Amino acid sequence: MNLNDYQTEFNKLIAQQSFSSDSHPQRNNTFSKFLDSGIPTKKWEAWRHTDLSFLNKNNFRVSRPDDSQIDSIDISNYKIANTYTIIIINGYFIEGSSVLPKELKVSTYTDKNNWNPKNKKENPFELLNASLSDSNIAIVIEPNASIEKPIHILFLCTGKDNLMINPQITMDISRSSSATIIEQYVSDTSSFFQNTSVFASIEKNASLNHIRIHSNSDETANISGLHVTQSDDSNYNYFQLVDGGALQRSDIYTDLEGKNATCSLSGLTLLDKKQHSATYITSDHIMPQCESSQNFKSVLNGHSSGVFNGRTIVREDSQKTNSKQSNKNLLLSDQAIMNSNPQLEIYADDVKCAHGSTTGALDNEALFYMQSRGINRKDSISLLIRGFVSELINDIKSEDLKNHLFTRFDRWLLNNNQ
Amino acid sequence: MLEIKNLHVEVEGKQILNGIDLDVKSGEMHAIMGLNGSGKSTLSNAITGRENYNVTKGDIVYKNDSIIEMEPDQRALAGIFMSFQYPTVIPGVNNTYFLRAAVNAKRKYNGQKEYDAASFLKLVKSKLKEVDMDSKYLKRAVNEGFSGGEKKRNEMLQLLCLEPELAIMDETDSGLDIDALKIISRGINNYKDKNRSFLVITHYQRLLKYIEPDVVHVLIDGKIIKSGGKELALELEEKGYGWLEQ
Numbered sequence: 001m002n003l004n005d006y007q008t009e010f011n012k013l014i015a016q017q018s019f020s021s022d023s024h025p026q027r028n029n030t031f032s033k034f035l036d037s038g039i040p041t042k043k044w045e046a047w048r049h050t051d052l053s054f055l056n057k058n059n060f061r062v063s064r065p066d067d068s069q070i071d072s073i074d075i076s077n078y079k080i081a082n083t084y085t086i087i088i089i090n091g092y093f094i095e096g097s098s099v100l101p102k103e104l105k106v107s108t109y110t111d112k113n114n115w116n117p118k119n120k121k122e123n124p125f126e127l128l129n130a131s132l133s134d135s136n137i138a139i140v141i142e143p144n145a146s147i148e149k150p151i152h153i154l155f156l157c158t159g160k161d162n163l164m165i166n167p168q169i170t171m172d173i174s175r176s177s178s179a180t181i182i183e184q185y186v187s188d189t190s191s192f193f194q195n196t197s198v199f200a201s202i203e204k205n206a207s208l209n210h211i212r213i214h215s216n217s218d219e220t221a222n223i224s225g226l227h228v229t230q231s232d233d234s235n236y237n238y239f240q241l242v243d244g245g246a247l248q249r250s251d252i253y254t255d256l257e258g259k260n261a262t263c264s265l266s267g268l269t270l271l272d273k274k275q276h277s278a279t280y281i282t283s284d285h286i287m288p289q290c291e292s293s294q295n296f297k298s299v300l301n302g303h304s305s306g307v308f309n310g311r312t313i314v315r316e317d318s319q320k321t322n323s324k325q326s327n328k329n330l331l332l333s334d335q336a337i338m339n340s341n342p343q344l345e346i347y348a349d350d351v352k353c354a355h356g357s358t359t360g361a362l363d364n365e366a367l368f369y370m371q372s373r374g375i376n377r378k379d380s381i382s383l384l385i386r387g388f389v390s391e392l393i394n395d396i397k398s399e400d401l402k403n404h405l406f407t408r409f410d411r412w413l414l415n416n417n418q
Numbered sequence: 419m420l421e422i423k424n425l426h427v428e429v430e431g432k433q434i435l436n437g438i439d440l441d442v443k444s445g446e447m448h449a450i451m452g453l454n455g456s457g458k459s460t461l462s463n464a465i466t467g468r469e470n471y472n473v474t475k476g477d478i479v480y481k482n483d484s485i486i487e488m489e490p491d492q493r494a495l496a497g498i499f500m501s502f503q504y505p506t507v508i509p510g511v512n513n514t515y516f517l518r519a520a521v522n523a524k525r526k527y528n529g530q531k532e533y534d535a536a537s538f539l540k541l542v543k544s545k546l547k548e549v550d551m552d553s554k555y556l557k558r559a560v561n562e563g564f565s566g567g568e569k570k571r572n573e574m575l576q577l578l579c580l581e582p583e584l585a586i587m588d589e590t591d592s593g594l595d596i597d598a599l600k601i602i603s604r605g606i607n608n609y610k611d612k613n614r615s616f617l618v619i620t621h622y623q624r625l626l627k628y629i630e631p632d633v634v635h636v637l638i639d640g641k642i643i644k645s646g647g648k649e650l651a652l653e654l655e656e657k658g659y660g661w662l663e664q
Contacts, residue, residue, distance in 0.1 A: 364469065369506040372466050373520035373576060374494035374527070383519065387510025387559070 001059050001193075003035055006128070009062045009164060013132055018065050031131035037124045049307045049339045050278045054247045055221045060164035060193040063134055067160050068092035075156065078186050081400040083152035090157055091135040091165040103145040104179075107138045123251060125223045129197040132166040139181070141206075143174040150180035150209075150398055155194070157187035157216070164193045171200040173208045173234075180209040180398065186244075187216045196224040200236070204258065207235040211401060215408060216244040218273065225251045230290075232258035239396060240267040240279075241405055243412050248277040256283070256290040256318070266295040268392050270412045271304035271336070278307035285318040285348075293324040297392055299385060300329065300336035301416045307339045314346045314353065321348060325355035330362065330388055332416065381417050419444045419481065419615045420465070420584055426475035427457075427464045427640075434460040436640040437476065442584070445612040449626060450619045451651060452637035453659055458619045459503060461637070462588045465617075466500045467493050480584065495527040499582030501573040503589040508560040513572070514542060516560050521579050545578045548608065550601050567598035574605045585609070586617045591625035603628030623655040636662055 010031050014024060039056065040047035067090040075087060075097065084101050087094040093106070100106060141147060155167060171181060185194060194216070202208050214222050222245045230236055242248050254263050269277045283292045294310045308327040325342040342355040362384055370380035389409060396402045420442040427435040434457045442448050452458050464471045465478055467490040477484050485493050508516065521541075522532040533541065539556075546553055549571045561569050570590055577585055587606065591599055606629050610616060618631060626634075626648065634650040635642045636659070643662055644650065654662075 363506075363508075365506045366508045368468055368490060369502065369508065370516070370520075371490035372468075372494055372500055372502075373516075373580065374491050374523040375519055376491045376523070377489065379519070379523070380491075383511055383516065384508065387508060390510050 001056060003038060005059060007035070009060070010131060013062045013134070016062075016064060018134075027131045030127055034124055034127035034131060037127065040124060046280065049305075050249055051276045051305070052247065054276075055193060058162070058191060058193070058221075060162050062132060063091040063160075063163045063165055065092060067163065068094065075154065078154055078156065078184065080150070080152050080182065080184075080404050082398075083150045083182065083400070086137065086151065086153045088135055088137070088153065088155045088167065090160055090163055091167065093135060093137065101147050101149065101151070103142050103147055104151065105138075105140045105142075123225060125195050126197060126225050129166045129168065129195050129225070132164070132195075133168045133197070134165065135167045136170075137167070138170040138172075140172045141174055141177045141179050143177055145174070145177040145179075147177075147179040150182050150211075150401060152182045152184065155183070155185045157189050157192050157194070157220075159189065161189050162191050163189070164195070167194070167196045169196070169198045171198070171208065171210075173200065173202045173206040175203045176205045178207040180211070182211045182213065182401065184213040185216050185222060187220060190217065191219040192216075193221045194223070196222075198224065198226045200226070200228045202228065202230045202234040202236050204231045205233045206231075208237070209397065210236065210238045211396070212238070212240040213405075213408070214240070214242045214245055214248055218244070218246055218275075220245045221247040223247075223249045226253065228252075228254040228263070230254065230256050230258055230261040230263060232260060234258060234261045236261075236263045238265045239392070241270075241408065242267070242277050243270040243408055245277075246275060248275075250279045252279070252281045254281075254283045254292070256285050256287060256292065259287045260289045261287070262290070263292040264295075265293065266392055266395065267297070268389055268409075269296070269298040269306055270409065270416075271298065271306060272301040272416050273304060274302065275304045276306070277304075278309070280307070280309045281311060283310075283312045283323065285312070285314045285321045285323065288318050289320045290318065291322045294342070295324075295326045295392065297327070297389060298329045298338060299332065299389065300338060301332040303333070303335045305337040305339075307341075308357075309339075309341045309343075310355075311343045311345070312353065312355075314344070314348050314351050316347045319348050319350045321351040321353070323351070323353045327357040328388070329359040330385065331359065332362065332385075378417060382413055385413060385417070419446075420617070421479040422465075422476070423479065424476035425461075425464065425473065425478060427460055428472045428474045429460060429470060433474070434640050435464065438637075438640070438642055440635070440642070442615050442617060444583075444615060445610070446633070447610060447616040447618060447629065447631045449631035449634045449651065450617065450637055451621070451623075451634060451654060454621065456637045457640040458621075458637055459588055460640070462500055462586045462617070462619055465493075465586060466490055466498060491523070494580075494582075495524055497583035498586070499577055499580055499584070500586040500588055501570070501577060501590050503592065505561050505564075505569040505573055507562050509562055511560050513558055513560050514539065514556045517542060517576060517579055520576070524580060542575070542579060545575055548578060549574045549605055551575060566593040567595060570594060570598060570602055574602055578605065578609065583613060584615050584617070586619065588619045589621060590618070591620055591622065599625065600628060623651045626651045638662060
């Protein structure tokens with residue numbers, strides 16, 4: 001897809017008139033900024049290792065409201081036990097199939113004209129999302145509300161090929177409230193391009209567990225921006241699983257704007273064939289006494305490639321910061337490639353910061369040890385890989401979600417250890 | 419039980435064993451003694467089938483079958499066990515889970531019913547007492563954060579659970595304090611019976627104070643140059659290895 005193709009799709013979206021025309025001037029303005037910037041190339045520092053050829057080679061079209069009219073879909077395959085479910089099909093909120101708690105308010109474009117994108121980072125995909133965003137979910141958790149059951153937002157692409165979907169999710173976790181939100185991206189169509197922006201605001205003393213699962217089919221591109229701001233005494237736990245898609249890129253920004261906030265980011269990436277996945281993180285310590293951690297692992301097979309770029313900034317005023325970065329990668333094939341780049345920028349003097357990165361093949365010593373106890377090579381390899389990833393999944397608090405993630409991992413392992 | 423015939427082994431292009439002959443019968447305990455670099459560990463690795471330990475000549479016969487073409491796990495299922503000199507740490511793999519996987523692999527091979535988690539825990543807890551090991555080690559990853567002595571007890575625990583017929587103890591005594599040494603020796607003595615054999619590989623005579631080998635072999639430069647009874651070990655302790663090298 002080139003810039004002319006994007007222009008055509010933008011014109012189509014405007015002509016569809018599915019949203020109020022009041023937002024058109026702003027959309028136009030944002031879209032022209034996108035055109036000015038263009039699609040990143042490998043000459044851009046932040047995109048040096050991200051291979052966008054899948055996106056450039058394929059053509060996609062913006063979704064229309066009637067794309068969500070799918071007769072027969074069985075969403076039971078994608079459900080996670082004991083969760084509230086918000087269903088988005090081909091970019092559109094399906095109110096009738098969704099089950100929501102009373103403490104939570106969801107508003108979408110179809111309710112009213114609430115096009116008010118917060119995309120502020122200078123990233124062409126953020127601009128593209130803002131100008132094309134079709135599905136908007138704004139979740140507001142009321143103050144002091146504690147929602148025990150996880151809220152599962154299921155983005156399902158089904159029935160239509162080559163759609164371009166631009167969801168926006170806003171999560172307002174009000175003062176002293178707590179919730180668990182799962183974003184899951186799944187598909188049974190052969191190809192699409194999903195470009196997501198998520199904005200989470202975690203207010204004073206509030207807590208959010210946020211899980212994102214990218215399990216799309218092989219011929220899909222998934223790009224997402226995640227912007228988190230945290231106030232005093234807030235707590236944010238993020239976990240992402242990537243086990244699908246041809247191209248996946250996450251840009252995560254966490255701004256610790258309040259004192260004594262905790263931000264823990266972790267992720268597991270499972271890749272094979274020619275898949276590419278890149279995770280770029282900026283954890284910004286603006287205020288003192290905050291804690292942040294990044295703990296990311298990848299298992300790469302086939303000709304796949306991955307990037308971890310974790311950046312932690314500790315600003316002058318953020319004394320007593322405690323931050324950790326860890327990136328560990330397991331290469332199952334000689335052709336797989338991982339780029340790992342943990343970075344620390346420290347401008348304060350009374351802080352504790354640590355970072356580390358390892359990338360290697362399966363440990364032959366451990367394999368021999370297991371085999372010498374009668375466990376065959378294939379099972380030994382499975383045990384080792386499971387051991388490598390289980391630490392991350394075991395940290396997930398919800399048992400149902402943990403089981404769901406282990407099931408996904410086991411399925412991946414079955415295909416990748418034959 | 420184990421017959422080694424004119425065994426020559428090469429590791430990464432270097433000839434280490436130069437014609438070893440050994441005949442360990444059921445119920446026997448043999449000790450292999452030698453200095454560092456004499457080929458003791460190469461011998462145990464060749465028997466258990468570690469990668470890159472290439473048999474260039476000769477044969478290893480276990481229960482009347484040649485095993486040199488067998489995978490390490492097949493050798494283990496057939497009843498061979500090695501207590502490692504340096505037990506491997508396996509991060510993320512729970513010790514009990516690993517042990518149960520190993521025991522169940524063997525039970526499956528023998529056509530026996532596999533253990534579920536609860537019945538296995540019962541079994542392993544009874545074995546823990548024999549090696550005087552704290553049950554907290556069951557909850558950790560395999561050998562992770564274990565001291566040298568704890569690792570060797572864990573090896574002994576695996577041995578007791580897997581019930582091998584041929585156990586190779588590779589430098590089990592090195593780095594052990596006297597209490598741990600006594601516990602491991604007691605484990606070996608209790609385990610040994612007329613159908614179970616031991617090959618004890620050691621640098622020092624210390625372990626042989628607590629266990630009684632039937633035969634002691636001295637390994638120098640990849641060859642057994644002398645075999646004898648327990649008194650040979652005492653002689654080595656007194657005179658060192660120098661007098662044998664001439």
